[in-house]
Amino acid sequence: MNYSTLKKGLAVSFVALMGATTLASAQDSTMTTSSAKVFGGRGQYRTWSIGVNAGVMSPFLVIGGTNDFTNADVNLGYGLSLKKQLGHAFALEGNVFRGKVSGTNKDFAGGSQFGVREFETEIGYSADIRGVVNVATVDFLRRENSVNFFVSAGYGLIAYAPSFTSEAGTVSDWKGVAGESRDKEYVKEAYIPVGAGVKFKVSDRVAFNLGYTMHFIDSDNFDGVYAKPTSKDKFSYGYAGLEFSLGSSDKPNLEWVNPLALMYDELKDPSLRQEVEALKTRVTNVERSIEDLKKDTDGDGVADQFDKCPGTPAGTAVDGSGCPLPVATTTVNGDVTGYEPIQFEFNSSVLKTESYPILDKLSSGLRDNGGKVTLNGYASSEGTAAYNMKLSKDRANSVKTYLVNSGVNSSQVAAKGNGEANPIASNDTEEGRIQNRRVESSRN
Structure with a gap:
């Protein structure tokens, strides 16, 4: 051949x-084949x-x-x-x-x-x-x-x-x-x-x-x-x-085995689709929980679930629990100024913007009525006593600088640091320590 x-x-x-x-x-x-x-x-x-x-x-x-x-x-x-x-x-x-x-x-x-x-x-x-x-x-x-x-x-x-x-x-x-x-x-x-x-x-x-x-x-x-x-x-x-x-x-x-057919079957698998839907539900629940965490009905900066004093009036200064801070008043030439303590962040002597209305009110009273004010700075109990003394002095000077820059004569204002002395709340809790980081004024 x-x-x-x-x-x-x-x-x-x-x-x-x-x-x-x-x-x-x-x-x-037409035979039934094994699944995979x-x-x-x-x-x-x-x-x-x-x-x-x-x-x-x-x-x-x-x-x-x-x-x-x-x-x-x-x-x-x-x-x-x-x-x-x-x-x-x-x-x-x-x-x-x-x-x-x-x-x-x-x-x-x-x-x-x-x-x-x-x-x-x-x-x-x-x-x-x-x-x-x-x-x-x-x-x-x-x-x-x-x-x-x-x-x-x-x-x-x-x-x-x-x-x-x-x-x-x-x-x-x-x-x-x-x-x-x-x-x-x-x-x-x-x-x-x-x-x-x-x-x-x-x-x-x-x-x-x-x-x-x-x-x-x-x-x-x-x-x-x-x-x-x-x-x-x-x-x-x-x-x-x-x-x-x-x-x-x-x-x-x-x-x-045809991988294209298997991929199609896997995508169309009812159990897989159920898992996807369940995952979508879980994601929705997480998103709702996040929104609940962010919800602040009274607008005081404290989320509702952590707010122990809901419904505080707008503009009210509150502590970390959402409760109003205590108001300390002082007099200038016999007039009540309504001056509240000036609060500070931890380890900071920088004035917070929410303190400006209070400081402007004090500045106006001093410029209009004269008189003198002593600014007493304080600190919470964290850190050494020497460091807290310096920090409290810096806080008092920050308030004095603001008042002088607003038109108050520097001779009208005295700044004093008191360190950890005279706490107005317990230093054993964060809420108390927040209140103790302050500057108060007193009439001379």
Whole structure:
């Protein structure tokens, strides 16, 4: 059989088998499949499979190239495979196979070329590891694929023994006399397998494969002929085979699961939607709680849930609990000024803006009626006594500076620091300490 006849036979077989297996996979598509989530990891799938295959071997490749012979014989090859699926589209596969490759020069003028009529090479064994990529599927919109196209490439080691017949009819056999010392059973060389094929899902456990692999050998003696020293020999293997998925029947085969369908199912999963709605409700409740925390009905700067004195009039000075600060009055030339204590932040002598109305009222009384005022500064009990004395003096001077800048004669105002003395509330609580950070005035 010549090479063109071989190609025609393989093409017819391919079309026939593709039609038969597509029908089988279509009948199987109604089966109930195991559920899985696309983001759940490989543990929820079957990922191991074992395969058997058989087919024809040829010294020619479909891509062409140089060859030492003009005609190919049809010879049997057979092999085993073990595959680990690492993802929906990628796997690592180990392969071993045996067989025989032969060819002749019968179509060459005189029936021989390079002084050789024919050759026959026995493959004692061949082993390789390949990466297998699923490059397309004709029914990717189905919940489970039933047809996959794949390509593969890898690296391996082959042991072979060529024999050839010379133009004079002499047969030379390398088996048993291979190697540098001529005492080895086979020649051993590295090779690169490059292949493609199509796979049909027959059942949940079984797939039918049609494939074609080209083997590029790292030598020029696979056919026993060193005709072109710069060239490398090669051969091809067209095969059909069955692949059996291993593992629990409760899990789907990762190779056939459609990730697009699983993602759609996961997005439409009622339980997931319920979780999303529950999360929305929780977020709404948190937002409401935050608004409640910020709510200040009487506008005194203290949130309602912390306000112990709700409903205080607008503009009333309050403490940290929302209660009005006690009012201390003083007189200037016999007039009641309504002057309240000037409050300060912790460890600060900077006047707060809410104190300006009180200070303006005191300034007006002093400018209009004359007289003198002593400003007594105080501090809460935090810190050392010496530091608090200085802080209380700074607070009194801050008030004096404001009054003088507003037009009061500096001789009318005296500033005095009293440190921690004369607390008007307990220093054991923050509310009390807030009240004690103050400046009071007294008539001279």
